[in-house]
Amino acid sequence: MANISLEFRANAGDSEPQSRLVLILGQLPNLQRVTWAQVKGKLQPAVSEETWQSALSTLNPNPTDNCSLYLNYATVAALPSRVSRHNSPSAAQFLTRLVRTCLPGGASRCIVMVCERSEVFASACAIARAFPLFTRRSSATRRTDKRVVTVEFIIVGQDSGPLDAPTLECLSNAADGVRLAARIVDTPCNEMNTDHFLEEIKAVGNELGIVPTVIRGEELKKKGFGGIYGVGKAAEHPPALAVLSHTPEGATQTIAWVGKGIVYDTGGLSIKGKTSMPGMKRDCGGAAAVLGAFKAAIKQGFKDNLHAVFCLAENAVGPNATRPDDIHLLYSGKTVEINNTDAEGRLVLSDGVAYSSKDLCADIILDIATLTGAQGISTGKYHAAVMTNSEEWEAACVKAGRNSGDLAHPLVYCPELHFSEFTSAVADMKNSVADRENAQSSCAGLFIASHIGFDWPGVWVHVDIASPVHTGERATGFGVAFLLALFGRASEDPMLNLVSPLGPEADSQCEAMERDSKRRRLV
Secondary structure (H helix, E strand, C coil): CCCEEEEEECCCCCCCCCCCEEEEEEEHHHHCCCCHHHHHHHHCCCCCHHHHHHHHHHCCCCCCEEEEEECCCEEEEEECCCCCCCCCCCCHHHHHHHHHHHCCCCCEEEEEEEECHHHHHHHHHHHHHCCCCCCCCHHHHHCCCCEEEEEEEEECCCCCCCCCHHHHHHHHHHHHHHHHHHHHHHCCCCCCCHHHHHHHHHHHHHHHCCCCEEEECHHHHHHCCHHHHHHHCCCCCCCEEEEEEECCCCCCCEEEEEEEEEEEECCCCCCCCCCCCCCHHHHHHHHHHHHHHHHHHHHCCECCEEEEEEEEEEECCCCCCCCCCCEEECCCCCEEECCCCCCCHHHHHHHHHHHHHHCCCCCEEEEEECCCCHHHHHHCCCCEEEEECCHHHHHHHHHHHHHHCCCEEECCCCHHHHHHHHCCCCCCEECCCCCCCCCHHHHHHHHHHCCCCCCCCCEEEEEECCCCCEECCEECCCCHHHHHHHCHHHECCHHHHHHCCCCHHHHHHHHHCCCCHHHHCCC
16 A cells, blocks of 8 residues: 555644655635745745745646746645636645646655635545555555655635644544545455455444444345345355444434445446456445545534445356346335346445335435446536435535535436336336436436335435546545535534535525425535
8 A cells, every 4th residue: 555644734844845845735816825934934945935926926827837946845836716616616626636746756745735714625635635545566565664745724815724623633534534435446356345345344333433234145135135136146255235324312314325336347247348347446436435434424523323335246247147137126125127237336226225215214315326437428527416306405415516626516307207218018117228318327316216216205315426436547535525515514523514515694594494404404
């Protein structure tokens, strides 16, 4: 593993650039508000005030720019000064890129992030994405020295005081969650099969004092989890449903996060081609995000019941593999005719959401998955596709994306027009659409929703992260920051409350409108 420690501090301390590399970055108007006294301790004697001011005057971000202050030891970089309404004010994607390109390697490095307080959470998570943990390069395995990256925030604008200890702890836990999720997604299946993923879940459980519930192998079949069992039964390592449950005293509602954990997806007998199969180690991105977010959320104090449900399987090819034309009975009690074994994620998630409704009695169910290739066509490489039975939660998801840097954009929710795509002559439904040009990503989400029922009275949210789960060859840990922000109002942490989609003013407006509290309170 990459031996890089990420430390968030109120003050990173003074040090010459030659002994500790430094990167100072932010939007240009924010950088221009920084006084020389705030940064000189990290730049002198190599960099003078005149050099600092001269560098700021040369920056012309389009959309970003950077200027060396002293060789490659000290650099100042500018983020886009303005972003569109569908981007995060933190410019999180650009921030990650600048950290990767402008901060050279070294045993001791410092990042000084200049931003407004409302952008601190998204910025911290974006910085965390620039430091992936997983590597199997031989040079990395021989290295024993510990490398430290210290992150300091300079807050500008209103409430410009230094970050307090609880806020720094929140940022550290969120960053750890992002890096944990990215590490799991980056790890290939020969090291991250269902056995190994269960070990990751148990390790988080041990840290939090929670014993996971695990239903595995033939027990899944006996208990009626035909979706998870049918997808994973051909693999060497058996499929599993695992649940981490946090049930504090005083909880007033129950939330379930359901993650798709396909540790590798060959496509099954509807096998993928040689160009589309590489990268399918990332098909567990939803479950990885749930694990990272659950760990951080509980550490920061979660006030309501929260269940992390992991639907784990390897979609393998073998004598026991599910065949097209097979019919499976899912946990919902509904039958599914398989017409595409490569549409497996919706099968395991359907069992997960049905379990969340029937056994966990959840009021709010959110499933998150690398579900469809069509997601990238629908909403692109940077925005998750979200759909929900609640217009209010749809808006909340978009706002949580902007506040967290894990961007999101709505899909069409129209079951009366789209669910007929799954019509079967011999079962309750097929598992893949008849017309692949008719809102594929929306239809895939509707398949999952059908197993709790379109008239289910609770809140259901579906998040498709197929494209934003990675950038190039590396995982992003996408989903962790999004979940923490979306459910920030259920947290005891002030920072997560700050980035939650509704603030106190909006809360009072909602109360005046007398909306259903279960659909309103967390967002």
